[in-house]
Amino acid sequence: MRTLNLGILAHVDAGKTSLTERLLYAAGVIDELGSVDDGSARTDSLALERRRGITIKSAVVSFVVDTVAVNLIDTPGHPDFIAEVERVLGVLDGAVLVVSAVEGVQAQTRVLMRVLRRLGIPTLVFVNKVDRPGAQDEDLLRSISERLTTGVIAMGSVAGLGTRDARCTPYGEADPGFSARLLELLAENDDGLLDAYLEERPPAYPRLRAELAAQTRLGLVHPLYFGSAITGAGVPDLIGALTELLPAAEGRSDGPVSGTVFKIERGPDGERIAYARLFSGTVRVRDRLPIRHAEPTAEEGKVTAIEVFDQGEAAARSEAGAGLIVRIRGLDGVRVGDPIGTIAPPNPRARQFAPPTLETVVVPGERADRGALHLALSQLAEQDPLIALREDPVRREISVSLYGEVQKEVVQATLADDFGIEVTFRETTTICVERPRGSGSALEIIDTGANPFLGTVGLRVDPAPPGSGVEFRLGVELGAMPYTFFRAVEETVRETLNQGLHGWRVTDCLVTMTHSGYWPRQSHAHGTFDKSMSSTAGDFRNLTPLVLMAALTEAGTEVLEPVHRFRLEVPAYAYGAVLPVLGRLRAVPGEPVPMGDVYLIEGEIPAARVHDLEQRLPSLTSGEGVLESAFGHYAPVQGPAPTRPRTDHDPLNREEYLLRVLRRVRSDGSSH
Incomplete structure (x- = not known):
């Protein structure tokens, strides 16, 4: 049986958890539909999820369609829990993006679709709530094409839109208008179909359908289905599309073990339970499984139990193979995002969403x-x-x-x-974050001046392009001293840069090690190790912060604050009241775009001011204003740079730093 690992994604309240319930019901996994509103949804297991009626943690359930076992991962829709969504993206074979037919394309909808397309994840669109008053079809389809992707095509029509009796009818071979639209869309990515389109030689419908499946699996086009998770309208067509249009999991069960942990839970006795996608190989109970979070010093855990998802339940197994989502116990040192197994997962996906601000x-x-x-x-x-x-x-x-x-x-x-x-x-x-303004360097030489540590460290700090993070390079030969000392310097550089001159994380910089030196291991005549005559990794870990912060002080840093992009719809009568408020909140709006009796305003606003705008908007617009915002970029702080209290030994204050560090060293019994 083939496996499909499927994600359900949406803006909050679009109905993805209700859709999950409907899919489980249609597949015969549950006998009665659960409800988000009354807290009986199967995937909302947390007490707070049931009270709030929102998904907070991703949850895995399963069902079978024909010969395909679907592992369905229900993800949070509220932007506060976007990190849960990010972790799931790396384990998916395909996705369903749920859009509300009433609310339309919302802020989180755009963020999610942008990332799905960037990653090339095959995605179907399900327009939910066609049975609700105010539901849209053609207007919403145009909005999706304009604001999400032009590669979308409706796979059916809706009758009785906005009523409880709304019915969804799929298009087929007998619908010439659908075949023409399908050919026009697919021809954009296929030269053979493009020739047929230009020469007005429409290919046979089975050829179009096969090409639709091929392009959907490549993430080039996105079939759209109308329906209602509450009434079940349109859901059978979506279920059929899961197996026809989305790719099944790949990977050899007889290959080396490779997987990714995307979620950690604690069991009733406090033990860690790791949720992982297996890309290749087979994991068995009692296997010693490498955890690759700390290369080159890898860690191992002994697998004590394995569970796979089977018809909505987690079932114990003695082994699990490639393509499956599994729950593994016994990996005590594992963390979210860790690769597991003897080889790294294929095409690891980097962070796609902005960090918390x-x-x-x-x-x-x-x-x-x-x-x-x-x-x-x-x-x-x-x-x-x-x-x-x-x-x-x-x-x-x-x-x-x-x-x-x-x-x-x-x-x-x-x-x-x-x-x-x-x-x-x-x-x-x-x-906030800090970036270097210029370049700076510093050097501490072993057994020279006021350097109390048995090591030589020279570092240079240079600015790097925005968004590049922190890069560490060696400007000395790798064989100049033991590798563990170089690694100690690099790890300490990255740790120290979590607090810059103003206390914020330093980013977008290049740190080069320009000098190195150490004293080889020395022993007394009777063979005992003499710390007072031999360098250790601790010497380099203690010395590096002093050198790095001296170099950073010479370079100088600039403090930057997070800035959000915003999209604001306000009634025309309220525009004059809203505009000065935006100015006071340091927002930079663009030219307003009239849309009937509403103005659309897009621009940028400091992240610190978004909550103020959210609170003031209802009174300014009589409750009719609609605000969407998402992280855009970092920008220099206007006015005095804000500071954050340090939580380290403060290497900016050499005397205080040495007092604290040397006191700690002596308490460890390793002074020299």
């Missing part, structure tokens, strides 16, 4: 145990790596990074429900 301090309740809070937050960060924790040992505070206010509520509820810890939060602040 907000941060808040978690304040424990009066009776909360700070140690228990730290452990709980660490487990949450383990399940969602983008909830980055920052600890301030001086203030005894823990900060978490977030996408939005709803995510803050989820963290608060999860800590209360799962860990029994009550917390509140400080005011949310914006996360």
Whole structure:
């Protein structure tokens, strides 16, 4: 039996969880439809998901269509949980993008389709809610073509649009208009069909249908189906398209093991459960499975249990092969995003969405145990790596990074429900970044001057193109000293750059190691190791922050804040009231575009001001304003540069740094 790993993606409230329920019902996996509104949806298992009626964590269910086993992954639609969606993208064979026939193309819809097309993931479009008043068909189809992709074609029509009796009829060979539209679309990617189109020689319908499947599997075109997840209208046509138009999983079960972990859960006894897609090979219980997050020092875990998804349930198996989504127990050191197996997964997909741009301090309740809070937050960060924790040992505070206010509520509820810890939060602040203004260099030489460490480190910092991140290069020969010392320098450089001159993460820079030196291992006559005469990796880890920050100080840095792109629809009568508010919020709007009695305004606004605009818009527009926003880029901060308190030993203050580090070194019994 073939396998299809399918993602369901949508803007929040478009109906993707309801569609998941309908697919399971149609396949005979469940006997009764669950409801998002009353909290009985099968994939919304968290208490908060049931209370809020939204998906927060991705969930996997399965069903069979003909000879294809479909592993369906329901993903969150709210932009605060975009990190969950990102992790799923790397394990999909295909996707269904759900669009509401009533609300139309929304902000998250555009973000998701842009990424799906960029990654070339074969995608079908399902226009849901055709039974609701206000549902659109032709107008929405034009909007999708203009705002999502021109490579879309409707695969059927709707009768009784906007009523409970809405019916969806698929197009077929007997519909000449459909064949003509199909030929016109497919000819854009096929020279043979283009010749037939220009010469008005329409090919046979089976030829068009076969080419539709081929181009859909390549992510070039996107068949669109109208329907209703609530009534079931149009769903049988979508189910048929899953097996006809989307590609099945590939990979050899007799090859080397290769997979990717996309989700981590904790079992009832606290054990880690890893959700992974297997691209090749076979994993068996009691196998020792390499975890490739720490190359070249790989880690291993012993597989103690394997579960696969079978007709809606997770079933225990002694082994699982290529193409499957599995749950594995026993990989204690595994993290989200880790490759597993003896070879790396094919075509690993880099991060597609912007990192969180907000941060808040978690304040424990009066009776909360700070140690228990730290452990709980660490487990949450383990399940969602983008909830980055920052600890301030001086203030005894823990900060978490977030996408939005709803995510803050989820963290608060999860800590209360799962860990029994009550917390509140400080005011949310914006996360800035730093970039080097120019170039700078610094050097510390072994056994010279005030250098107390047995190592020579020289570093140069140079600006790099925006979006390039941090690159480390060697300007000295690799054989000049042991590789572990070079690796210690590189790892420390990357760690140190998490806090720049103003306390923000430094990005878009090139760091070159210009000098190196060490003392080889020395021993006394009786053969014991003498630390006072021998360099260790610790010397380089302790020295590198001083050298790097001295070089960065010479280069100087610029603080940049996140800026969102926005799309704002306001009634024409409210435009005059909205415009000055945009100015006060430091937004830069473009020329307004009149659309009947509504103005469309697009532009940019600092991320820190988006929440203010959201709060003020209803009163300015009598509730008729519609705002969409998404991360656009980083831009230099206007005015004084904001700072963030440091949480390290502060290598910018040499005296204080050495006092703290050397005290720690001596307490470890390794002073020299």
